[in-house]
Amino acid sequence: MGNAALGEMVRPRPAVEERLTRPQRLVRQLSDLDSGRLRRLIRSGDLAPCFDADDDERAVECPICFYFYPSLNRSKCCSKGICTECFLQLMPSKASRAVHCPFCKTATYAVEYRGARPSSESTLQQEEIQNINEAKTRIRSKTQKTGET
Template sequence: RRRRPPVDERYTAPQGLYPHPDIDLKKLRRLILEAKLAPCHPGADDPRPDLDECPICFLFYPSLNRSKCCAKGICTECFLQMKSPTSCRPTQCPYCKMLNYAVEYRGVKTKEEKGVEQIVSARSKTVVQWCLLSFLC
């Protein structure tokens, strides 16, 4: 496991992207400090090479949580919206629809992880273009 720098106290609570009236702030703080959830950094509107985009809110963050089922990224505030602490029903993954949605925090992506992600993205784009061309011809 990678060592993570200590989390600034101001990033241990939601930044106000959504209302969170039923969130246990002490529990959230503990999960962030124990590196079980990504810190609640304010989201940026503009992409940068050192930021990852949350596919739910489309904002950019230094690091995201990863779905345990399919490894897709999600910021902590969007995860808190998906996984209501007061609901008794299991939550589905917003990406692959697996039940009992859960995330893990792995820290900032390495250069190797970003490189693999770019290769997969480029291949996916090529497959989609091929399928569209096949359909149109």
């Protein structure tokens, strides 16, 4: 805590299992992947662990691979979620140029890991899904009524 500014709390990072510091579902082999650096970034909390896919109702879906995870990295430009393995595959090799954000097309793409989603965000997402489902039901019933007349 000696390096923390006055009044700033340093939250302890939970220990990450060794197996969660290694990518498990890469679509393409990353020839220039620095495993040691990746392990350090995950253990320091700068990148989300390479979680196992999850089917828990609180899990969030990665919009790239469509697997569900306990939590995701967030893009710094638009706060969209992405799993670590998809992020690794989007990042350029040393020989290629910078990558644009796959969501908002910002020129320089970077992510941060904020840990698990707060329950308030999860509740808002569930309410949004419920509202969408109710709207679909209303539209279907209106369509059926107009088809009967």
